[in-house]
Amino acid sequence: MWKVRSALLVVVTTAATLSAQSPRYGVGRPPTPEEFRDRGSAIAPDGTGLPPGSGTVAAGRELFTAQCARCHGPDGEGGVGARLVGGQGTLATPRPLKTVGSFWPYATTLWDYINRAMPFDKPGLLSPNDVYGAAAYVLRLNGIIAEGQVMDAMSLPKVRMPNRDGFVPDSRPDVR
Amino acid sequence: MKHVKPGRRQLLQMGAAVGGSLLAGRKALALENDPRKLGQPLGPYSERSPFETAVRWTRESQTPETGSSFTPLQESVGVLTPSALHYERHHSGVPTIDPSSHRLVIHGLVDRPLSLSMSEIRRLPSVTRILALECGGNSAGEWAGAGGADVQRSHGLLSGSEWTGVPLSLLLAEAGVRSGASWAIAEGGDACRMMRSIPLAKAMDSSLLAYGQNGEAMRPAQGYPLRLINPGWEGNTNVKWLRSLKLTDQPYMARDETSKYSDLMPDGKARIFTYDMEAKSVITFPSGGHTLPAHGPYEISGLAWSGRGRIERVDVTIDSGRTWQPAVLQEPRLPLALTRFRFEWRFEGQSVVIASRAVDETGYVQPTRAALIAVRGMNSTYHYNGIKPWRIRADGTVLNVEG
Numbered sequence: 169m170w171k172v173r174s175a176l177l178v179v180v181t182t183a184a185t186l187s188a189q190s191p192r193y194g195v196g197r198p199p200t201p202e203e204f205r206d207r208g209s210a211i212a213p214d215g216t217g218l219p220p221g222s223g224t225v226a227a228g229r230e231l232f233t234a235q236c237a238r239c240h241g242p243d244g245e246g247g248v249g250a251r252l253v254g255g256q257g258t259l260a261t262p263r264p265l266k267t268v269g270s271f272w273p274y275a276t277t278l279w280d281y282i283n284r285a286m287p288f289d290k291p292g293l294l295s296p297n298d299v300y301g302a303a304a305y306v307l308r309l310n311g312i313i314a315e316g317q318v319m320d321a322m323s324l325p326k327v328r329m330p331n332r333d334g335f336v337p338d339s340r341p342d343v344r
Numbered sequence: 345m346k347h348v349k350p351g352r353r354q355l356l357q358m359g360a361a362v363g364g365s366l367l368a369g370r371k372a373l374a375l376e377n378d379p380r381k382l383g384q385p386l387g388p389y390s391e392r393s394p395f396e397t398a399v400r401w402t403r404e405s406q407t408p409e410t411g412s413s414f415t416p417l418q419e420s421v422g423v424l425t426p427s428a429l430h431y432e433r434h435h436s437g438v439p440t441i442d443p444s445s446h447r448l449v450i451h452g453l454v455d456r457p458l459s460l461s462m463s464e465i466r467r468l469p470s471v472t473r474i475l476a477l478e479c480g481g482n483s484a485g486e487w488a489g490a491g492g493a494d495v496q497r498s499h500g501l502l503s504g505s506e507w508t509g510v511p512l513s514l515l516l517a518e519a520g521v522r523s524g525a526s527w528a529i530a531e532g533g534d535a536c537r538m539m540r541s542i543p544l545a546k547a548m549d550s551s552l553l554a555y556g557q558n559g560e561a562m563r564p565a566q567g568y569p570l571r572l573i574n575p576g577w578e579g580n581t582n583v584k585w586l587r588s589l590k591l592t593d594q595p596y597m598a599r600d601e602t603s604k605y606s607d608l609m610p611d612g613k614a615r616i617f618t619y620d621m622e623a624k625s626v627i628t629f630p631s632g633g634h635t636l637p638a639h640g641p642y643e644i645s646g647l648a649w650s651g652r653g654r655i656e657r658v659d660v661t662i663d664s665g666r667t668w669q670p671a672v673l674q675e676p677r678l679p680l681a682l683t684r685f686r687f688e689w690r691f692e693g694q695s696v697v698i699a700s701r702a703v704d705e706t707g708y709v710q711p712t713r714a715a716l717i718a719v720r721g722m723n724s725t726y727h728y729n730g731i732k733p734w735r736i737r738a739d740g741t742v743l744n745v746e747g
Contacts, residue, residue, distance in 0.1 A: 191456065191517070191518045191519075191520070192517065192518065193468060193514075193518060194518075195458075195460060195464045195465075195467070195468065195515075195518060196450075196458035196459055196460040196461075196464060196518065197458070197459055198456070198457055198458070198459065199449045199451060199457050199458070199459040200459070203447065203449050203459050204449070204451065204457075207449050207451065207531065207587065207588035207590070209537070210529050210531065210539060210588075210590060210596050210598075211596065212592065212594060212596050212597075213594070213595075213596065213597045214594070248406050248407060259608060259612035259613075259614075260610065260611055260612030262722070262723075264608055264612075264723050266603065266608070268603075271602075271603055271614070272599075272602060272603050273597065273602055274597045274602070276597070277597050277598065277599055277602055277603070280539075280596070280598065280599070281598075281599040284536060284537050284539065284599075285435075285436060285535070285536035285537065285599075288407065288409075288410075288436070291436070291535050291536065291537075334612065334613055334614055335602070335606065335613065335614050335615075335616040336609075336613045336614070336615055336616070337615070337616065337617065338615050338616070338617055338618040338619070338620070339615065340615075340618065340620065340622060340727075341622065341706075341708055342719050342720070343711040343715050343716050343718075343719045343720070344709070344711070344715070
């Protein structure tokens with residue numbers, strides 16, 4: 169009797185598990201390799217998703233001058249586009265200056281965003297090597313990496329951003 | 345009620361179009377309609393009356409593909425915003441997407457990665473919800489004082505719509521969520537491929553994949569053909585032109601959730617993932633830029649909403665904050681939606697400040713600007729929900745004043 173019950177339980181449990189896991193409507197199809205590629209550009213803060221390739225500060229400087237400076241200024245001081253440099257030590261002052269150098273917590277975000285959205289009017293123009301170079305140059309402008317450092321999938325996630333510990337969870341409701 | 349120059353010019357231009365010449369147009373405006381005159385023929389698609397001129401307001405910009413357009417709340421009635429007047433906040437322009445070629449891909453920590461067409465999504469069981477949508481940066485100018493001459497500029501990154509779509513939980517069940525998945529990374533189809541990290545708990549609880557808005561397919565500027573709707577959460581998380589949802593075990597720390605849409609506190613730390621829009625209200629009539637044409641009875645009217653539930657109560661002051669009296673809450677009073685409040689009042693030439701204060705079902709009371717600043721300082725940019733005063737002068741003109 170116990171055996172029968174037990175076997176029944178296994179059957180019921182298995183059926184429940186299967187029904188929870190099997191699709192109810194069966195809509196959609198597996199994505200094509202092209203669809204995966206096209207939607208696989210998001211980069212995690214641990215570097216998951218970074219493609220092969222690399223970029224030097226020198227290469228990034230050249231690229232920045234050609235593609236980025238017209239909006240962000242030759243030295244990343246800002247213009248039509250956001251200011252990218254400076255502001256370290258200002259976040260707790262009455263006039264905080266939020267830049268890549270003073271505010272952004274992860275270097276991977278810089279790679280992700282340049283790759284995703286820049287240049288503003290021509291996103292998708294840059295190769296992975298270009299993006300590594302541009303990221304390296306913006307980090308160099310902020311004094312975060314040395315002139316000779318090379319950015320790639322291994323080194324970029326290891327860059328310690330000055331404001332890495334500057335973010336805290338939402339504690340609202342906080343005002344009574 | 346409105347005496348803004350561009351509006352008047354537009355009115356005259358439209359009058360001219362109707363009347364044949366500027367002068368005739370002016371006269372036509374003053375004449376009562378003659379019911380013996382045959383009207384316009386039937387048409388396939390309606391335009392509003394040429395005498396209605398409320399439009400969104402946008403700042404001049406060298407990069408008009410990025411920026412905001414503000415809903416003319418000073419002209420609003422009821423709790424729904426016409427789709428054509430819904431506020432916009434774009435970061436890389438509005439893409440033109442043929443729904444027959446649009447696909448949503450659900451991938452990452454799922455058993456069965458899925459690619460879905462719009463026609464497949466539209467065949468699934470749907471839900472319809474009336475919801476408020478507010479930009480996380482709405483009223484940001486109010487931190488520094490009176491931010492904008494009128495309620496459109498101070499609070500216009502707010503709109504109300506009826507949204508129709510498929511519960512995201514339904515499609516996540518189709519794909520099979522793997523253990524360890526705790527976040528969904530949403531990506532849009534605009535040129536910046538807007539990306540936000542959404543906690544899986546929200547995605548399973550109340551997120552919608554919306555394709556309908558106010559009884560029709562949503563407008564391109566609102567995310568056509570598919571938008572992620574996160575009820576009660578800041579506008580930016582409601583990713584437009586949704587094309588990718590990747591389930592992960594961590595948030596991706598996107599540019600628009602770290603460098604933007606995070607709230608800098610006085611100690612230099614920034615709050616991250618501040619999703620909820622807390623209870624807020626604003627009087628839309630009379631409000632900045634209006635002129636009360638005569639003494640006599642008026643109905644003070646405004647909007648209240650909370651990202652944490654239903655509006656329980658709205659109090660109004662008509663004596664510069666000395667006393668507060670309950671306003672009438674107009675039905676429907678739906679959770680996370682705009683609620684219209686009303687308050688009968690007489691204007692007899694008194695110079696006063698009027699304001700409203702919302703309370704939501706959690707008991708949260710809309711704070712004053714001073715109380716917000718005392719806790720958060722002046723530099724948090726986002727999530728300003730302070731009590732909004734308007735000064736009514738003896739001549740009937742209404743001004744924005746500091747809270």
